[in-house]
Amino acid sequence: MSKEYETVIGLEVHVELATKTKIFCGCSTAFGGAPNTHTCPVCTGMPGSLPVLNKQVVEYAAAVGIATGCTINRFCRFDRKNYFYPDNPQNYQISQLYLPICQNGGISIETPEGGKKTVGIHEIHMEEDAGKLVHDEWGEASLVDFNRSGVPLIEIVSEPDMRSAEEVIAYLEKLRLIIQYLGASDCKLNEGSMRADVNLSVREKGSSEFGTRTETKNLNSFKAIARAIANERERQIDIIESGEKVVQETRRWDDAKEYSYPMRSKEDAQDYRYFPEPDLVPVIISDEWFNEIKAKQPELRDEKMARYKEQYGLPDYDIDIITANKKLADIFEETVSLGSSPKKVSNWLMVETMYLLKEKGMEPDKVTFSPANLAKLIKLTDERVINGNVAKEVFEKIFDEDIDPEAYVKENGLMSVSDEGELRAVIEKVIAANPKSVEDINSGKLKAMGFLVGQTMKEMKGKADPASVNKILKELLGI
Amino acid sequence: MSLMSLTAVELGKKIKEKEVSVSEAADAALEGIKNAEGTINSYVTVLSEEDIKKRAKEVQEGIDAGIYAGPLAGVPVAIKDNMCTEGILTTCSSKILGNFVPTYTAEAVINLIKAGAVIIGKTNMDEFAMGSTTETSCYGATKNPWNTEHVPGGSSGGSCTAVAAEECSYALGSDTGGSIRQPSSFCGVTGIKPTYGTVSRYGLIAYGSSLDQIGPVAKDVSDCAAVLETIASYDPKDSTSVKRDDYDFTSALKDDVKGMRIGLPKEYFGEGLDEEVKAAIFKAVDVLKQKGAEVSEFDLGLVEYAIPAYYVIASAEASSNLARFDGVKYGYRCAEYNGLHNMLKRTRSEGFGPEVKRRIMLGSFVLSSGYYDAYYIKALKTKALIKKEFDKAFEDYDVIIAPASPSTAPKIGESLSDPIKMYLGDIYTISANLAGLPGITVPCGTDSKGLPIGLQMLGNCFAEKKIIRTAYAYEQSHEYARCGICK
Incomplete structure (x- = not known):
């Protein structure tokens, strides 16, 4: 008999905020522009350009934090996350590591067993999205579109408090509703305005130690999340049962093939060389501003x-x-x-x-x-x-x-006919044409009434007033 | 005598009074370039005569129509090649930006253009402003017009030599660790590094973002004050820009230092300082004393920690700031490569020079996990403590006087072989950047080799007017000395 295992899951959820302009410049966040039309020196990483924080991003992030019971850090800062990738024009992402805007919250979900539990929120931080690489299959080249570069995101990092795919989905649905209610995002998984990465480990039931976790990315629907969780749980249990060790790594889920494969392991993990962004001043949320945000909370x-x-x-x-x-x-x-x-x-x-x-x-x-x-x-x-x-x-x-x-x-002349005379004439005609039904009614089978009403409606092309029809019918049948 | 031997304000006045036309002024700058450029190499780019004439005509019309009424209207200016200028090559004296033509103009330059400036060209510099000699430029070293065997200092060497050699009326430089003040001192001109946040950094290609400031280089204090007044502005595009209510820097041009409290940090006059430089500075201090300033010596703490803190912070920021130069979007891309990573590696290996690579490596190292706290955080803490030391000093003093450099300009080739020695040469200028303070250097004589010596004055944050006033008062005691090349 194999051992019983418990799945331990934490989520990193990226949500694209519904601001009209980007996080660090005035470019539009609208979808669907021709490549590189929603760009400027800032969001294309031109030499000498500088970021300026969009206040609305702070307000949305704080609103989500307040709604999820987080502490709002009145003094927070942006940091640079350094890595080379061509969709990222500066080759660093402006994010928050050391002092994120929200910390230590949680939301209550209903468990599949019908109870309630709180899923902790470790932190929420603000950051910028990257551009999009387009691979030109004919020209053997890759092209980059910076329209999405600098679109504001928040990343909501949960505590490892979930134990099943059902809980994960309950948490995501709850989170999505909160954010939609706030108007901070439309939160569409299939369009990428909400993206969830699953951190999962397994351990023997009753154990208080965490197992080694993996992070699974590229989950575009609740169904994909549920499938990926089931799959990853089985994969890790198989590894443990065969006496081997789970490797801490990032994996990519392929929903069509229903399996995941490793993207990178911790050994070759990048050192992001985070440091405070010197081009931005710290964000200070005054009492006045905080109260304004709170007052706007729907x-x-x-x-x-x-x-x-x-x-x-x-x-x-x-x-x-x-x-x-x-x-x-x-x-x-x-x-x-x-x-x-x-x-x-x-x-x-x-x-x-x-x-x-x-x-x-x-x-x-x-x-x-x-x-x-x-x-x-x-x-x-x-x-x-x-x-x-x-x-x-x-x-x-x-x-x-x-x-x-x-x-x-x-x-369209759809008014109901309740004119007694007109209805009476039609009903008399219906009664005359359906002696069998009248007989049934007289012998107590009142169900046949419905048939006569239906026939009347048909004659009236659906426009008769049902109450009047009933009344006249009863009168004429003497019941 | 050339019109370029006038100060910018004098020339501006003549243009305003229709004694001189804008195009005559521009011609004089081009004449100066013809005379000196072959020898000293101040410029990376000189604009075409056609473009200059066109701009001169436009500005002349603007002046005649009363649109350009400021003191600098029609006066030719040179811009350091790390400030973006729309449609004009902007290289940072680096191969990696050898073909880069910006799509927009730096805010400080826009402020000049709005004041009717005529841009003559873009000046040579140490690659990405990393260096103290203007020898690390991929366009070759700039030479000191006082003696072409010597360096002009750096990194704004080209801006300072262009002013000294009369190839323009005034110039813009940038100062991250002394890059305006030290070459100004080596070239016998005047330069100001303003309080951090006074001049917008928008469009200045960043080296050390938390330290960089744009400032003026000119023949005298009056010019510098007028230029600073023009380029300084609150810019919402630069989050570190400060809204000030005292942009009228020229109002401080008064020959009056009575009661001005001047402090001399003992640590700045000890070992390592050339005796001739020391003597020249004390002589200048005597002038100020005679004019009624109260001078005393004091102990400034933490001086020895400034250089390591600076090189950690500046390099860390640089390693990230320079990451965008990758051959993907603009600038140099290696000719042959095999896949993305190979392209990135080769482009950056071929595109950056050795000093830039050294600082990128140093910066990447101090930010890497396991070293971040030990180096970067410690450097930030040191920076904060240094700021406190200055805060304390400015409780007692209005102005701090210091050398700009331990010696006069070294010979070309002497510094690059020993980078540590070159870094140590920044000792007197670096603290102002760490603490965000304004500083000015003015010429205070020459040494026995005939090379200029600079006198540096530092003020508290936002106290530009005090250093401008003190420098102006000192300047009244002597004539501006022109270098041999333009006589």
Whole structure:
């Protein structure tokens, strides 16, 4: 019988901040420009150029630190990390080693067993991103695009507090939500605005010593992270079981082939010769600035969840779905503020919106409809101007094109018919055409009512007011 | 006599009064270059006559239209070749930047251009400002116009010889460990190293970022004050730039040192100092005493630690600052290579000279893991302590007087064979950079070989006006001495 092993995991998460300009110059951070169009002497490492810190980067980093319970170092500094690589124009990266902006925080996650645990955050530091190398397959050359050079990043280093892939994903999801709520980043793993490196070691269950860890890079989705963790755990256990030693090294995950290979080991690890960046002055966060940052801190998800329960009396299930994305929560709150019933708004978001997102393969962030149009739609149904089926049809239009439902219903003649005379004539016709159903009803099989309602709706091309139909039908059948 | 024998301010005045045209002034500079350049090699690049004429015409029109009203409008200037100038070759006297034409202009140079300066060319220097003799340039050594067998000092040697040999009216230099003050002293001209943060470093190709400052080189104190007033500015593009409220340096040009407290650090006048240099400085001190200054000697601590601390810090910063020269983006790339790493190695091996390599290696060593605390951190602590020593001294004194160098200019070839000796020659200038202090050197006579001797004055941070005033008062006691080459 083999021994039981425990996996010990810590994460280094890089998050690209949502600033409009780069960390040390005024160039745009926008995606998609032609190569080297978002550049200047600073972010291309021209001789004599000097960095100037973008204040917004400090504010976002501090906001993430505050939201994750970190101590904010009111005096922090940048350091140079020296290494030669052509995507890095100065051949050093401006980062923080000795005095990072945030330290000693943690966030609470739910464990797969249903309990809660805190994952410690060792530190959060600010740094610049590198450019991109493009390999020219025809010209036997590599080209470099510095558009990404100098895009601001924060690196969030956790403590080795996670024990399974589930915990890792719970931690990442929580972190992502916090940062999205702060508006500090969109945190997309697949687009690289959030990147996680996994530090993993295994040890015998019950042991208090850590095993030798490896760092796995190139993980572009939660699925890849889960697969890489399972794979690395097995790999290390195999090594230990065969009596050998795990080598401390950096490994690169290949998700298509589902295996990792070593990039570099500790023996040939680079000496980065870190030293304080002499071109930048220390960052001093005054009480005034700190309070400003704190005051700008938005309501985070946990607080929002509690408030929705308290203020709107929504069920936990609804709250969980609506607050899982800040965009949805924002739409919810705005729509409610326009006078719609919270539960009705919640239903539209939870059911129809989620359905359409899935159907169209969209992220909730991409939702573009305005709360005003949703509120109008809810009003149209409340006032029975349109029936539920028509409302769904109209909502899809709102979802796709953000149309004004009032105008749309009018233009397309979608108003429900509740005119007694018109409905009565149609229903009489339906009763006459379906004697079998009438018989069933008379013998107590009330289910057949539904069929008659359906037939009426069909005759009315879906525009009948269901309540009126029911009422007249009952009257005519004498029940 | 050439128009270049005038001071910059005198020439500027003549231009303003329409006695002299901007293009006549530029022609005089070109004439000076024709006369001396073949012998002394001040310049890496002299702009084409066509470009100079074009700029002269533009500036003349600006002056006539009243756009350029400052004292330096139309006056020809030379710029040290480590300041970026858009469209003009900027090499740092290094093969690795032998083909580098910047896309932008250094802030200090922009300030001059806005004041109507006419740039004549870019001056020779020690490669990447590393050296004290202007012999490490890949474009050959610059020679001292007082005696061409001697060095002009460095690293701003070309700027100082261009001024001394009347190949321009004034020049910009940079000073990381004495690179303005020491060659000014060797060439018999005046130079100021301002308080760290006074002149923007944006566009100055960095050697030791925490020590580098741009400053003026000219014939006299009045010129230096006028130039400093023009180039100094708060620049948001340089995070270490300081916002000052006293940029009116020319207001300190007063022949009055009554009650000025002058301190002479005993440690600066002991062993190793040439007797002739010492005598000349004491003679100058007597002049100031006679004018009413209160002079006394004092003990300045930690003097012996300045050189090691400086070479650790400057080299550490240099090793990182010079990493960007890799053949990838600009500058020299080796002709043949096999893959990326080979290209990097060969480019840097072929592109840098031996003194630069020595400092990159030294700097990489002191930053490497296991040595960082023992060398780099210790050097930073030493730097802080040296600053404290000066803070203490400036409680008692307004100005500290010191030699600029232990001796007058050595012979060409004498220094490079013994780098340690060359480093030790920086003893009197280096502390000002470590402590961020302003310093000025003014000529105070010649030695028996006929080589100029410089008198250095150091002030507290932001106390440029005190040293300018003291230097100006001293300067009134004698005439400016021209070197033989331009007579």
